[in-house]
Amino acid sequence: MYPERALLQERLARFRRDHLEPAVVRDRVPLTITRWDAPGEPVPFDEAAAASYTRADIGDPWGRPWGTTWFRLTGAIPGAWHDQPGTRAELIVDLGWTGGPGFQAEALAYRPDGTIIKALEPYNSWLPVTGDAIDVLVEAAGNPDLNTDFRPSPMGDKATAPRDPLYRLRTVEAALLDEVIIELLADLDVLDGLMAELPESSPRRAEILAATQRAVDAVDPDDVPGTARAGRDQLADVLARPASASAHTVYAVGHAHIDSAWLWPVRETIRKCARTFSNVCDLMDRDPDFVFACSSAQQYAWMKEHYPDVFARITEKVAEGRFVPVGGMWVESDTNMPGGEAMARQFVAGKTFFLDNFGVDTEEVWLPDSFGYSAGLPQIARAAGARWFLTQKISWNQTNKMPHHTFWWEGIDGSKIFTHFPPVDTYNAQLSQDELAHAERNYADAARANLSLAPFGWGDGGGGPTREQLAAGRRAADLEGSPRVRFSTPRAFFTEARELDTNPPTWRGEMYLELHRGTLTSQARTKRGNRRSEHLLREAELWASTATLLRGAAYPYDELTELWQLVLLQQFHDILPGSSIAWVHADAERNYAAIQSRLEEIIAQALSVLGDSAAGSTMIANAAPHARDGVPAMAIGAPTTATPATVVADGDNHVLDNGSVRAVIDPHGRITSLIDAASGREAIAPGGAGNVLELHRDIPNQWDAWDIDEHYRRNVVELADASASEAAVEPDGSAVVTVSRDHGRSTITQRIVLRPGADALEIETVTDWHERQKLLKLGFALDVHAEHSSAETQFGHVRRPTHVNTSWEWARFEFCAHRFLHVGEPGYGVAIANDATYGHEVVATPRAGGGRATTVRLSLLRAPLYPDPEADQGEHRHVVAVRPGAGIAEAVELGYRTNLEPRRLAATQPVDPLIRIDNPAIVVESIKLAEDRSGDVIVRLYESLGGRADGLLTTGFPAGEIRETDLIERTPPEASGAVRTDGDGTALALRPFQLLTLRISPAS
Incomplete structure (x- = not known):
């Protein structure tokens, strides 16, 4: 310069x-201030307005952590202010802001009649003035700032937070501007x-x-x-x-990304939403060009329940087309860990809410901040009627840069969704010139369509878009040297982008976030609660449907809807991933316990209706798919009569054998041999072992609960020494070896179980965990030359290479698997299933004697310090099952079996499954009654092996019409051709990994 x-x-x-x-x-006058401190949790307006207020002054401390202080502001506007043109009067309130918006004190202002005015935040600290008299009540939240210092803090738990006030009242005045x-x-x-x-x-x-x-x-x-x-x-x-003809165009969409829980509890999120949404509605009243897009049906539902006046204003603005529901999901959920049916229900619940309340059919998936995107998501989104997908988080990749910003994203079944990845690289843009210039320079696809989307506004309770941001955008609408700015809706952007970009490139498979890999493991109790709740929900729906169709019992629509919505809420991308404060996870664990209790009651009631206690004969409802029909949770049969397993000593080792599987366990609990009788082949690599517990140092560079950084591999201790080991055959005929280990302040007890007739060895690990910044992994060195691993994802599985040829492969050192992981070579493979573990690692390793082997490790536990310094402390239980000689079909079955326990049913005769399919490759994921309460049966199924599958579907109840629907249970605009009904039943012809939803009308 x-x-x-x-x-x-x-x-x-x-x-x-x-x-x-x-x-x-130009002028200012102070206001009279009084205050009332709510004694505990937040209270309704009427209670606060009726409280006894005391005098307050500028400089007074207020706001104990998580407390609420109500301020009453009174005064009058000087008459002389009315005679000054080019001015406006406003109230200016500074509660003692300590930094930027969203992570500190916030407030909501009310009129004396209880109607909401707008919110107050650091960059939105004004209130409008109407008339000369001022009388405003301000509900101020003393939320602590847990975002600026990534160190352990007691603030994240109300029980441990200090009592001293966090803020000092700085400014309360009427101002002439x-x-x-x-x-x-x-x-x-x-x-x-x-x-x-x-x-x-x-x-x-x-x-x-x-x-x-x-x-x-x-x-x-x-x-x-x-x-x-x-x-x-x-x-x-x-x-x-004016801007040049070739200038980039930025479609500016008002937005306020509000995490449904994170560094604050869910109850505070509800208030954050009310504050931001009231700001948005006020801004719309002042600026007719302002448009705001908001996702998460759950947040709208909170307004409907807790702030009906805000919801009424939102409804009015939705009808005007300016408050735009987007996303179509219940919350902006994690997409790595939710199971297939749960991911589908995010759309069913979200889109149904938007349709029922606003008549709006959202067509885009809006997930700017989730921690990577599963390969099964494109198909689910398309099946829900979505056409477009938006994310921004992949710009956080540590190693590789995504090559495109606008492209087709293709899922495991071949479904494609038109995807945009905003080059502005933020979902909280301010429409500043540096952001706009970055978007233009960064955009990778300008040769095809030179336009992008920028979500702008302060998020996480920061108040959303501001007048200043709108002013910046208007000035950049057509300005030489700057990208053009057009205030718009997501629909308008995607429509034009798709019309201009006639040949987008394709990205196939998962969009893996090269960061936040630790979220697959942190807060193990939350993850176990999610997995258990998902399976109990599908069981409850199936048994309740069976009781309704076969016995005429009432179907518990309302209760199931309520429980599904609670589970879906807790799949939010800072709850299920384990990256929230202690308060959030304590609430989640209590919720999961209540969910389990209520679902077990629904299941018990349905089984009682189906059974006949007078008959006294006990049947077992087998919870896994079985060889003939692939229908989970429905096969009824007598208790097993398989020959008991044996356990014998061989020197210091124990040998478990049941005629199908033979395992050798050394004195340290390691599996040194694992052979299935069918192949006679050894599954354990020469010189290697299975059930190897390893403890790693786990100190991420920055984000404790979020990240596992690659350097963890360089610091590892094998927990080889057992403090106790014993073997026995239990009364049910299972051979069991029990091994105990002590390390540091933690104790690990394992039961290695081979059940009568079982084709898999089970390992139950109970850990009393008291480590800090450590990672516990469970490893298996397998004698398999695997080029790829196959990990279950929603409605199928995703293959990942075991080698590291590229930086993309190197960066994927920790990845997600649902119920099973499979590694194999032609003719032989090993399946490893789990009951609550998501983080996995698979690496190719040298094989003693030549060739190569494959090592699989499951991440069981972490111990991060931020944002919850007590994360994962205490007792945990993990179950892992290992099946040698398994293909993908056996892995699918093992995954279900490990997660669904048998149900016992007293009945005079077996209860036939509602649905049978004669090809086990076609798996029935869920059976329920239709959302419209018509009594129709909804069946969700998918091809599970990655190949084409034909099958004949028959029903265990008199059925009428059977037709294909989308996920929202509507007739799709174009049928897939997978269903053909004739006199013998319904023929299915599914392509690889195809997801299919059927609506079956019971015969009258």
């Missing part, structure tokens, strides 16, 4: 600081930002700099209000110069 230019810009900065900004407020000076400052903000992005030698930059100097010359520092208009006039020409 030339010295003269630096001096000129320094002059401009000082003139703004010393003369323009202080002149914005000069509107011309405000506009002049907005002009200068945009032009100053634009100059910073232009090359130093740019004539446009020199032109703008000269204009700003003329503006400074035109404004008299002794009479800023009287000369500010002259300053604006000097800038009019440079602001009117």
